[in-house]
Amino acid sequence: MGTATLDGRVALVTGASRGIGRGIAERLAADGARVVVNYRSDARAAAEVVSRVEESGGRAAAVRADLSRPAEVRHLFTAAEEAYGGVDILVGNAGLARFAPLAEVSDEDFELLFTVNARATFLLLREAARRLRDGGRFVLISTGATRTVRPASGVYAASKAAAEQLVATAAKELGPRGITVNSVLPGATRTEAMVAGADPDTLAAARRGTPLGRLGEPADIAAVVAFLASPDGGWITGQALGAGGGLF
Numbered sequence: 665m666g667t668a669t670l671d672g673r674v675a676l677v678t679g680a681s682r683g684i685g686r687g688i689a690e691r692l693a694a695d696g697a698r699v700v701v702n703y704r705s706d707a708r709a710a711a712e713v714v715s716r717v718e719e720s721g722g723r724a725a726a727v728r729a730d731l732s733r734p735a736e737v738r739h740l741f742t743a744a745e746e747a748y749g750g751v752d753i754l755v756g757n758a759g760l761a762r763f764a765p766l767a768e769v770s771d772e773d774f775e776l777l778f779t780v781n782a783r784a785t786f787l788l789l790r791e792a793a794r795r796l797r798d799g800g801r802f803v804l805i806s807t808g809a810t811r812t813v814r815p816a817s818g819v820y821a822a823s824k825a826a827a828e829q830l831v832a833t834a835a836k837e838l839g840p841r842g843i844t845v846n847s848v849l850p851g852a853t854r855t856e857a858m859v860a861g862a863d864p865d866t867l868a869a870a871r872r873g874t875p876l877g878r879l880g881e882p883a884d885i886a887a888v889v890a891f892l893a894s895p896d897g898g899w900i901t902g903q904a905l906g907a908g909g910g911l912f
Contacts, residue, residue: 669894671696674748676740678702678731678788679758681709683855684805687882688755689713691890693722697753700744701726704758723748731758731784741795750797753893756788757805759824763816774819781823782830789834789845799842801893804831805885806847806904811912828904835902844901848888851908853880875910884909 675692679685681703690713693699699717701724703710710726717724725747729740744751760780762773785804792802806828809821828847835845852858852870871879888907891897906912 668696669890669896670753673697673752673893674700674744674750675753675755675893676700676702676744676751677755677757678729678740679704680755681706681713681726683857684850684853684882684885685755685757686713687886688757688805688889689724690716690720691883691886692753692755692893693717693724694720695890695894696722697893698722698748699724700740700747700751702729702731702740702758704728704730731787732779734787737784737787737791741791745795751792751795751800752797753801753803754788754792754796755803755805755889755893756785756827758784759805759807761807761820763820765816766818769819777819777823778826781820782826785827785830789830792843793834793838796838796843800844801897802831802834802838802843802845803889803892804828804847805889806849808849808851808906808908808912810904811849811906831904832902839901842898844892844898846892846901847904848885848892849904849906849908849912850885851880851906851911853882853885855882870911873911874908878909880907880909 675697677689680689680701701713714724727743729736806824809817810825831847
């Protein structure tokens with residue numbers, strides 16, 4: 665186990681069955697939180713995360729929910745409340761990345777990116793505003809693409825930028841209850857999906873372009889989230905924190 669700075673807290677992490685979300689769930693559990701591992705389709709992977717947490721002495725439960733559906737977002741909170749009594753920390757990690765020049769983006773892909781990245785963030789924030797306990801934390805995992813302008817990333821970046829704006833507004837609205845609301849913007853981060861789908865030259869270029877000289881790891885992003893979720897992060901709200909090793 666870790667530093668136990670989150671003892672007594674309940675963390676709900678969306679998209680937590682793999683990659684950055686899995687790293688966040690495991691880190692928050694190591695720091696003492698009871699963790700709800702949200703997944704949409706891969707029940708086996710979510711169960712593996714729960715097993716790893718429990719093997720390390722923590723507590724976790726897996727809950728399926730499609731975050732594009734308001735009723736399932738409500739169910740996700742209800743399941744967390746039934747399992748652990750409430751939610752103190754909500755990490756919005758589930759998202760979708762697709763890249764194409766604007767002239768080639770289909771209507772369907774535009775709608776899908778905004779549904780998964782922006783609408784789902786709205787649904788989570790709306791439910792958090794109603795049900796997150798006072799003194800809680802909301803952290804959105806966004807992307808460094810909102811800080812850079814590159815061909816083929818426009819619609820993806822726009823959907824994430826819309827989510828970041830919702831976060832900034834929620835920070836103003838929820839601040840009187842002691843709830844902090846922030847975005848974390850990863851750079852090039854080594855996940856199973858990224859390594860499997862990226863051209864080796866692209867990965868090499870990302871390493872060369874990062875001042876710290878390597879790709880990020882899920883644990884790097886999880887450490888930033890853990891800080892924001894901890895008591896030490898309580899004076900930071902309404903921010904979009906770059907976590908890309910200096911890439912942007």
